[in-house]
Every structure is written in structure tokens, then in C-alpha cells.
Amino acid sequence: MYTTICINVPPKERKTKEQIAAAAAASGRSKKKKWGKGKNKEKLNHAVFIDKSLQSKILEVQNMKVITPSTISDKYKVNLSVARAVIKYLAEKNLIKEVCIQSHCQKLYTKVA
Structure with a gap:
């Protein structure tokens, strides 16, 4: 029943x-x-100080619907601290008001109606 197959393998060199x-x-x-x-x-090369030209642009922030530090930083190319x-x-000048008081990390503001 069983068959055996023999294969001659050449010797290893x-x-x-x-x-x-x-x-x-x-x-x-x-x-x-x-x-x-x-x-x-x-x-990113963001401004660390606010000069006269940037100051006039930044005062337009009070007309934005949603105001966060990130939106200002992205739009006007300033550091988050600025x-x-x-x-x-x-x-402080009551030009914008705080909306969300719950979060301590990201403050959310909006324009005064």
C-alpha cells in the first residue's frame, strides 16, 4: 500500500x-x-506686538458673531497671548460679552447687541 520514493540529493558543497x-x-x-x-x-510667524495698522484691524473684532482667542489668532496672525x-x-470696555462661562479653557465671546 505504501510506496517509497527515493530521490538522490547531491551532496552540499x-x-x-x-x-x-x-x-x-x-x-x-x-x-x-x-x-x-x-x-x-x-x-507660524505670528506677531507678538500690536502696531498701529494691526490695532485698527483688530477693532473690527467687536463685529464678529463668534469671538475666541483662536479665531483672532488665525485671522490677524497674532499669538494667542496677544x-x-x-x-x-x-x-473691559463692554464692546463684547462673554457667552460661555462653563469652560475655563476656551472662552467664548460675542458682539454686544
């Missing part, structure tokens, strides 16, 4: 020490994996 050394030298060293740097965001200072100034 024996390499000499010189051949092994030559093969190792030819292959070279395996290179180290280079880790990717990831995605680099482009550095945007918060502008909002604080406009709120």
Missing part, C-alpha cells in the same frame, strides 16, 4: 574558510534602521 570570509566581506554590514522624523509642521489680551481689553 563545502565552503573553505577563505570563501566564507570573502562572502562576509562582500555582503557588507547591515545598515541601521533610520527612524523617520515624522511630519513637521510649518512654523489675542487673549485683545479679548480682555474689549470685554
Whole structure:
């Protein structure tokens, strides 16, 4: 029932020490994996101070429906600290009013009706 199949396999070639050394030298060293740097965001060049031309533009903020530090920072290209200072100034002058008092992180303001 069972059949046996015999296959003659040729003997394995024996390499000499010189051949092994030559093969190792030819292959070279395996290179180290280079880790990717990831995605680099482009550095934003926002203003840190408010000059005269920017001051007149920023006073238009009081006409916006939704006022947050991020919207001012994006629209007028100023730092968030400057945007918060502008909002604080406009709120003290009663030109804008605070809407959301719940959140302590992101303040939300709107124009005075």
C-alpha cells in the first residue's frame, strides 16, 4: 500500500574558510534602521506686538458673531497671548460679552447687541 520514493540529493558543497570570509566581506554590514522624523509642521510667524495698522484691524473684532482667542489668532496672525489680551481689553470696555462661562479653557465671546 505504501510506496517509497527515493530521490538522490547531491551532496552540499563545502565552503573553505577563505570563501566564507570573502562572502562576509562582500555582503557588507547591515545598515541601521533610520527612524523617520515624522511630519513637521510649518512654523507660524505670528506677531507678538500690536502696531498701529494691526490695532485698527483688530477693532473690527467687536463685529464678529463668534469671538475666541483662536479665531483672532488665525485671522490677524497674532499669538494667542496677544489675542487673549485683545479679548480682555474689549470685554473691559463692554464692546463684547462673554457667552460661555462653563469652560475655563476656551472662552467664548460675542458682539454686544
